[in-house]
Amino acid sequence: MAVAVPAPRRMRKTLLGAVPMTSPFYALHPVTRLVGLLVLAAVPLFIYMPEANLAFLSLLLVLFVGGRVDLRGLRIYLPLVMTVAFFMFLVVLLSPDYASGYIPIHLGPFTTYYQSLRWTIASYVRIMAMLFATILYFSTNHEREILVALRTLRVPFAVSYIVGLSVRAAGMFMEDFRVIRQAEQARGLDSSSLRLRDRTRLYGMYLVPLFTIALRRAEEISNALAARGYSMSGKVLTGGVRHDFVRARYRLRAIDACLILLMVAGLAVVAYLQVRSGWFGLERSPLLMAWQRHLGGTG
Amino acid sequence: MEASVGTSKVAAASVWEVREGEIRRPGIIHVVMMALFAGVGIVVGTLGSLAVPVGFVSAFWPGQAVQAVGSVWFGYWGGIAGALFPLVSNLLSGSAPLPVSIAYLPANFAQSMAAGWAFRVFRADPRLRSGRDWLVWIGIGVIAANLFGSLWGSNVLVVFGLVTRAAWLKIWAGWFVGNTLPSLILGSLLLRFVSPLVVNMRAFCKRYWA
Numbered sequence: 001m002a003v004a005v006p007a008p009r010r011m012r013k014t015l016l017g018a019v020p021m022t023s024p025f026y027a028l029h030p031v032t033r034l035v036g037l038l039v040l041a042a043v044p045l046f047i048y049m050p051e052a053n054l055a056f057l058s059l060l061l062v063l064f065v066g067g068r069v070d071l072r073g074l075r076i077y078l079p080l081v082m083t084v085a086f087f088m089f090l091v092v093l094l095s096p097d098y099a100s101g102y103i104p105i106h107l108g109p110f111t112t113y114y115q116s117l118r119w120t121i122a123s124y125v126r127i128m129a130m131l132f133a134t135i136l137y138f139s140t141n142h143e144r145e146i147l148v149a150l151r152t153l154r155v156p157f158a159v160s161y162i163v164g165l166s167v168r169a170a171g172m173f174m175e176d177f178r179v180i181r182q183a184e185q186a187r188g189l190d191s192s193s194l195r196l197r198d199r200t201r202l203y204g205m206y207l208v209p210l211f212t213i214a215l216r217r218a219e220e221i222s223n224a225l226a227a228r229g230y231s232m233s234g235k236v237l238t239g240g241v242r243h244d245f246v247r248a249r250y251r252l253r254a255i256d257a258c259l260i261l262l263m264v265a266g267l268a269v270v271a272y273l274q275v276r277s278g279w280f281g282l283e284r285s286p287l288l289m290a291w292q293r294h295l296g297g298t299g
Numbered sequence: 300m301e302a303s304v305g306t307s308k309v310a311a312a313s314v315w316e317v318r319e320g321e322i323r324r325p326g327i328i329h330v331v332m333m334a335l336f337a338g339v340g341i342v343v344g345t346l347g348s349l350a351v352p353v354g355f356v357s358a359f360w361p362g363q364a365v366q367a368v369g370s371v372w373f374g375y376w377g378g379i380a381g382a383l384f385p386l387v388s389n390l391l392s393g394s395a396p397l398p399v400s401i402a403y404l405p406a407n408f409a410q411s412m413a414a415g416w417a418f419r420v421f422r423a424d425p426r427l428r429s430g431r432d433w434l435v436w437i438g439i440g441v442i443a444a445n446l447f448g449s450l451w452g453s454n455v456l457v458v459f460g461l462v463t464r465a466a467w468l469k470i471w472a473g474w475f476v477g478n479t480l481p482s483l484i485l486g487s488l489l490l491r492f493v494s495p496l497v498v499n500m501r502a503f504c505k506r507y508w509a
Contacts, residue, residue: 041397080394088461095466116463123460130396138390162334166380167387169338170345177342207343207361207485211493214335218502221335222328230327 014142017073025067025140032256033141034149039263040133044126046274049285053125060132069139077135085124092120103295114295118288143167144246151247169217173210180206314498315422315505323509329376332502336373337380337387340365344388362388363410363448363478364485367440370415371425371490372497374504381411399459406451410478413447414440414486419507425494427487436490441482449474 011018012026019025025033040060047053064071093107096116103114143164150160194202273279282288317323344362362385369377385407389395395403417439418425423432453471456462462470497503 037397045398080392091462091466091470095463095469097463097465119460120463127396127399127459127461130398134390134397158330162330162337165331165334166337166341166384169335170341170387171338173338173342177346207364207489208493210339210342211489212496214332214339215493215496215500215502218328218332218335219500222326222331225327225331 012142014139017070017139019070019140020068023068023140027255028259029152029250029252029256030141030145030149031152031252032259033137033145034153035260035263037134037137039267040136041130043267043270044129044133046271047126047129047280048122048274048282049280050122050125051285051287052280053122053129056129057125057132060129060136063136064132064139067136067140069136073139074135077131081128084127088120088124092116103292105295114292118282118292121288122282122285143171148247148250151244152250152252165221169214172217173214176210176213177206180209314424314426315419317505323505325376325508326501328502329373329504329509332373333376333380336365336369336377337384340369340380340384341388341391344385345391359481360477361481361485363445363482364489366407366411367414367444367482367486368489368493370412371418371440372494372503374415374419374507374509375412376502376504376508378408378412378415382408399455399461402455402459403452406448406455409451410444410448413444415507425490425498427491427494436487437483441479441486445475445478445482449478 010021012021012023044053044056047056064074093110093112096112097119098113098116102116105112105114105117146167147160147164150163151157270280274281278284340362343365344360346361365384366381369381371377373380382404385403386397386400389400389403390397414436417423417435421431421435423435425432427433427436449471453462453467453474456470457464457467
């Protein structure tokens, strides 16, 4: 009796991992996703209130889950998130900003100030919001989609070509680097136990083969482009524009136009509210104001 | 000693001199080299940031070595690649979000172009054959470049509220050392051992664009 085997889930490789083809993000045109990156990365710039940025981070989490991004892949950023927090709060503890009227906070042998700590908390949450907005984009897009987005926006062919080739080359060199590392491990090298000095020397040994590979590839790729009649103007020899095969595979639909307008409008509203009335300023944060009152300051 | 210095001067002049009848024009190979160089920088920069992170700076960022040698070999093509690749490597490593990375651009461009400019103006040999070549490389390509870069970058961190103004000096010092050391060690390695290969390539730029 034949055993029913579930059909394998088709995955699409992205810059930071792989996402199922059924992800809702792939229903959108790449230019919508690129505008999403720019808007989501820019929104926290206008928001200082930690509660608002935390709500924004929650929205990003919903997008990660809704987009079917494997959250386990975000674990590589955990050490960075923690070291950034440690670093920022250590700095504010050891070297806080001070001005007349600042409320002191004594933590053991250290004295910091409420205003300095408040700014650090707000900045940390803001930076995390910007960071994860960017990680969301790179977790759900491939370099071809970045290319399509740039070409849809009529970015010059040379610029979009360079961006696409750079990102593709990064992937190739990552693979080369992995091969070099595997060869080392196969020969018994444990790089994690090396001292910083020895790791430095190791980096030097990686750089030389990576560069020589890059030099050889540059010759090969430019010869291949020349042989196929490519020029950086994006035109063919007869003067006409080269057909953009990659861009032709994606269609901009009404939902893309609506979403782009909505996102840009949302950014404009947030920016206007903050710049004109300080809607998302620190002074409007209920938690920070409550903390200030608890410390005995007016707020 | 005098003879070797004289030979070095002749050799250095010949590396940058456009010979009679030689036509040098920007071409596809320069564009491709810029893209591939940016790709190498993305890999090196990302791995460097992940390897030794200290908050928003890295205690040892090998990406700076890539920035510096790029402009020495490929002029503005290398300089532009060196300015742009940190945008991507910062995002992939998570060490700086997009707006902060954009604010870093002038610093990254200066860190990239300083060496390229100095080697061409002072006719220093990229193969680092004499004491004078080393002086130009270390004095301008490493120290001066990273001085400007670290001053700009550390002030960007203050403007975005990532560090306090009171801590700026320590942050600047960490940035300066974290960029200068790898540039000095790894950049010197690359110039000494890879330059002999590069100067004979079509992509090598005797002037700034070709």
